[in-house]
Amino acid sequence: MITNRFIKKNEVKELQLLLHEAYKSDTQLGINFQAARVTLQQIDEHIENTATFVTEINHTIVATVSVRLPWSKNPGPYAIPHLGWVATHSQFSKQGYATQLIDWVEKEYIQKQLKAPMVSLGTAVEHPWLKRFYTSVGYQPVEMVQKTPDHLTVYMVKVLNRKFDQLESEQLKKYLNKNKTKVRY
Template sequence: MEKFRSAEVSDAKILLDLTQRAYRPIRELGITFDTAYADLDFVKKNIKDNLCFILESEEGEVLGTISLRMPWGDHPGPFGVPHIWWFAVDPLVGGSGVGSKLLKWCEESVVRDLLKSPAVSLGTADNHPWLVQMYEQRGYRILSRRDSGKGYGIVSMKKELL
């Protein structure tokens, strides 16, 4: 049975490796998200400063990670609700439903049920070939667009949960 849990600083090296592999296509598209270029200190900061979760296999292998920035934190999302900002799935299990399972768990079990938030937000690059459409299919609505100043736009999306 797969298991969801909070990340600990001791997980940082594993999460760095997973993130570097998962975000390789993002880097190849020229998208310069901070997570795509994370180093070990940045991963540790994410674990300490945000709600960072891991989905593990029955064998204890890390399959994916997702993090939430809080509206009251140092780097809130744009809409005053928890903001998904670090979402990575091991490319070796991509396409198997792991990402959908992790996202749904975060939206429902953490944001809706634990935090009692009526919505969640996220942002992605407008030039990614499939992410915007995937999030729209999962119920996210585009509420704003802005220029990143780096050659692509940022789409800010929100999903109502209650």
Template sequence: MSEIYRLAEPRDAERLVDIIYDAYITIRELKLQWPAAHADLALIEENIAKNACYVLEKDGQIAATLTLSKDSANRWNREYPFLKWFAVHPDAQGGGLGTKLLTWVEEAVIRDELGASAVTLATAEKHPWLLDMYERKGYERIDAIDRGNGDGTMYLLRKIVNPHLHAERIRQHRQGGSL
């Protein structure tokens, strides 16, 4: 049983359409206005081209995906890297693959490659289990907003991935520097 973490390539787009569409059924049922919930092939291809879309392959088949947004203009909080479009194919759910991919991106990419002290993501209060899941994984609520689009309260969550660096950045910020 092999597991490979890598950036998605254009040839992966069709498989990612299936994974994201199938994994986001609850999002569509809740009528949340999340682009990934209604993503077609063109939007998936655009996501791969414009962002850092990571995949976890298990035994040669993509089972999970997670995107690191490179579009700072559309991010809620520009202070830390922002994750989006997290999905595990329903056939692979419950086996820990999503947690493995999330942890790998947090550590190998966000902390080690980018040198960031923390990472953010957003989720809706009305989703029945996402907020609790992210909080169990060490994320904390740092902001809330209702954009009036029917999604209700959306939470921005942060996870500190390098406590020493984060403490240093906070110290510098308090002394008048920027985060």
């Protein structure tokens, strides 16, 4: 049975194992995402302050995604929800679990509960397929920044509200830059 849900507090260790396993191949590419080396304490703090979702199959967590909010301790770059820690355990990769969980989180949480018009995420430009994957599920690149020495980050946005559907990438970038998250903790 496949279930999408919020993570439980007692699943910190299982989430750490999933993240470390899922991000191992990125580290081998020289891309050092923070999730690849996250500690149990950091995960505990993360799920305390960030909506974190999982896909569970027969009592095993196989995929995860978190939603960072503009008013949280760890906001995304814009004043809209921001996806992070998108991961699928390598034993379950290429079966669509991350895609399905992202879609479910966008519809059930970001649209229905938060009523947000769009959502963002960031990924490494140097990664061989992540930008292409996110583009295939509706995200468009709007900005690139050098946040870490090992990779260039591309911020991508997906429009969830038809009011914003016709915005071209440059217009969207202007809108988002006017609405950047200014408060950092």
